[in-house]
Amino acid sequence: MVQITINRPHKRNAFTPRTVTEMSKCFTDAREDPDIGVVILTGAGTMAFCSGGDQSVRQIGGYAGADGVPRLNVLDLQQQIRHLPKPVIAMVAGYAVGGGHILHMMCDMTISADNGVFGQTGPRVGSFDAGYGVAQMIRLVGQKRAREIWFMCRLYSAEEAFRMGLVNKVVPLEKLEEETLVWCREILRNSPTAIRVLKAALNATEDGQSGLWELGHNATLLFYQSEEGNEGRQAFMEKRPPNFSQFKRWP
Numbered sequence: 001m002v003q004i005t006i007n008r009p010h011k012r013n014a015f016t017p018r019t020v021t022e023m024s025k026c027f028t029d030a031r032e033d034p035d036i037g038v039v040i041l042t043g044a045g046t047m048a049f050c051s052g053g054d055q056s057v058r059q060i061g062g063y064a065g066a067d068g069v070p071r072l073n074v075l076d077l078q079q080q081i082r083h084l085p086k087p088v089i090a091m092v093a094g095y096a097v098g099g100g101h102i103l104h105m106m107c108d109m110t111i112s113a114d115n116g117v118f119g120q121t122g123p124r125v126g127s128f129d130a131g132y133g134v135a136q137m138i139r140l141v142g143q144k145r146a147r148e149i150w151f152m153c154r155l156y157s158a159e160e161a162f163r164m165g166l167v168n169k170v171v172p173l174e175k176l177e178e179e180t181l182v183w184c185r186e187i188l189r190n191s192p193t194a195i196r197v198l199k200a201a202l203n204a205t206e207d208g209q210s211g212l213w214e215l216g217h218n219a220t221l222l223f224y225q226s227e228e229g230n231e232g233r234q235a236f237m238e239k240r241p242p243n244f245s246q247f248k249r250w251p
């Protein structure tokens with residue numbers, strides 16, 4: 001397993017375009033490394049998981065980094081987490097608000113400390129996420145609650161978030177890491193391919209063509225590991241017709 005930590009505790013782990021770019025690189029590394037089976041996403045310190053976009057670098061058109069170009073690159077990161085073929089667990093202590101709340105919702109599971117605080121603040125600061133921020137929330141908490149969360153910008157305790165289905169488990173702050181590692185190890189005991197295909201299938205029920213794309217990727221990956229798949233390649237390389245008649249047509 002690997003842990004990715006948003007390390008801006010002085011800003012309650014608000015993200016800038018650079019933070020997001022660095023996080024994206026970490027997720028790519030986690031994906032590419034065949035020895036990594038689970039990713040933990042968390043924030044530095046105990047005050048916040050993430051407080052969303054850094055409002056001090058927000059400009060007309062998005063959030064600007066050193067190059068001055070406004071970006072909304074956290075939206076790409078959301079997709080990266082959703083389609084990462086390995087489970088991502090949000091380990092939340094303190095605030096998970098605004099874009100930070102959406103990041104935890106994009107993770108496959110969320111373990112929260114008892115000091116966790118959850119909610120959307122966008123409409124208060126002139127922002128909204130009409131993509132996953134709405135779609136994913138509706139799936140987790142239902143239409144009425146989603147409207148309450150977005151329209152009112154209230155903040156909810158970890159226990160309230162648990163009851164709403166936003167959080168899988170609430171533990172005392174001092175037990176947060178220990179409990180998260182227990183969950184990771186339980187996942188890691190299971191078949192990596194089964195977990196991978198299940199994540200794709202759970203996504204696919206809601207993702208339309210991009211869900212099929214993800215399931216299709218898994219089907220090809222499995223087929224490439226089969227003798228039948230290899231027969232086609234082998235025959236081409238040996239300049240002979242493929243012999244697919246040797247393979248059974250299972251019911």
Ligand SMILES: CC(C)(COP(=O)(O)OP(=O)(O)OC[C@H]1O[C@@H](n2cnc3c(N)ncnc32)[C@H](O)[C@@H]1OP(=O)(O)O)[C@@H](O)C(=O)NCCC(=O)NCCSC(=O)CCC(=O)c1ccccc1C(=O)O
Pocket residue numbers: 010011012014051052053054055056063072074075095097098099100102121122125127128129130133
């Ligand atoms: C998180 C708080 C409730 C914590 O309150 P508290 O513990 O009292 O601490 P503070 O004293 O307020 O904060 C300490 C320190 O941190 C600075 N800070 C905190 N949050 C941010 C932030 N988001 N941006 C910039 N700076 C922040 C704060 O100013 C203090 O600094 P000092 O120098 O000491 O003064 C509270 O801090 C709070 O409410 N924070 C703001 C939460 C918020 O509104 N976040 C933005 C929501 S909008 C968003 O995230 C959009 C993101 C995005 O890119 C996007 C774009 C398009 C579509 C979708 C998205 C998406 O949402 O993903």
